[in-house]
Every structure is written in structure tokens, then in C-alpha cells.
Amino acid sequence: GEDVEQSLFLSVREGDSSVINCTYTDSSSTYLYWYKQEPGAGLQLLTYIFSNMDMKQDQRLTVLLNKKDKHLSLRIADTQTGDSAIYFCAENGGNTGKLIFGQGTTLQVKP
């Protein structure tokens, strides 16, 4: 069945790069997404990538997609304390409109 896996926790120092990894199982996904959730708030779309792309860059964010290995990563350059949040990976496998979310990775940024 559909499944999305993420590591649960990542701690980095301010100014370093953060890399959050995700694996998924459904090869029919056309889009893969990264959402950010700050404390007490809903999930906010950070970025998405079309499945026929290998990389997408948006300012400090770089998304890498390895479709063969079904591996997605989010790199945040020059990580700031304001980047501390939970990051969710998701895919739209099956094109039903449903998104399958990972468990979320808590990013802790130390000053």
C-alpha cells in the first residue's frame, strides 16, 4: 500500500544546512510535496516537485527527487531559528486527490 517514511528528528546549528529525507512507495505519484508546521499552526505548503523533475530550487530550499529509489529530500541552506518546525513530506499517489503524509520530521535549530 501507500506509505511515506521520514526520520522523526533533526538538530542543526544556526547557519548550517539541514537535509530532511523521505522515502515513499507509490511510483504513480505525479507530485511530491514538502509542508511546514509551526507550533500551534496548520500545515503550510513549502514547495512541491513534479515527478519528472530531479531537482527544484527556491531561494534557500532545494528539493531533490530520486524517482528510481523513491527518495525525496529537502535541503535548507543557512538554517535559521525561524526554520524550527515540523516538516512533512507527502505524495499524491493514485491521483485520487488524497495526499499521503509522512510522520513529520521535527527540525531543531540551535543558536
Place this chain on the structure above:
Amino acid sequence: DAGVIQSPRHEVTEMGQEVTLRCKPISGHNSLFWYRQTMMRGLELLIYFNNNVPIDDSGMPEDRFSAKMPNASFSTLKIQPSEPRDSAVYFCASSLVGVSTDTQYFGPGTRLTVL
């Protein structure tokens, strides 16, 4: 656009009471999703609607939960009777499925506490 609107933002109730959560999706979106988030179980999809019709309610925990979407601009999630284990943050999300990226836009959530 105001985004997805949920009310109330916080609800505290006693076990056995009826709870109704409300959601107004983004205008023009054709799909609406109800999620529940807890520390123990993470983010769970409860039910989703397409063009106001329930498509998949397999995530609804039990008969105490029901959801309706009487029109394209309003949905409710009802819990009757409520139990302490229903305490969670409930999110509503909407999207325009089948046209573009299927991106879901989330509301701010309703934090429910059942005593």
C-alpha cells in the same frame, strides 16, 4: 483569499457532550479533507469530499464521528458523544483536484479538549 477558515479555534467540553467543528474551504476548490493530529498517532485523514460528496470515510474512527458537506462552502465534523480520547487538533484542508497540483491548503485547526 482568506484561506481555509475553521471554527472554533479552541473547544473544551465534557465527556458525553456533542461537539461540532466547522470549516469553510477556499472558494472554487472542489475537494475538502478532515484530518486529526495527535502526538501518538500523528496526522490522520478522517474523511474527504469531492464536489460535496464523501469519497472516502475509512479514516473515521467510529460511529460517534460524522461529517457533512451541505454545499461547496461549508462542512461540519460532529462528534457525539465525545470522549477524552477524542482530544486532538482537527484540521480542515481544501484543494482543487484534477486541475493542477492537487496541493492541499490547511486551516489553522481546532484544538479540542474533552474532559
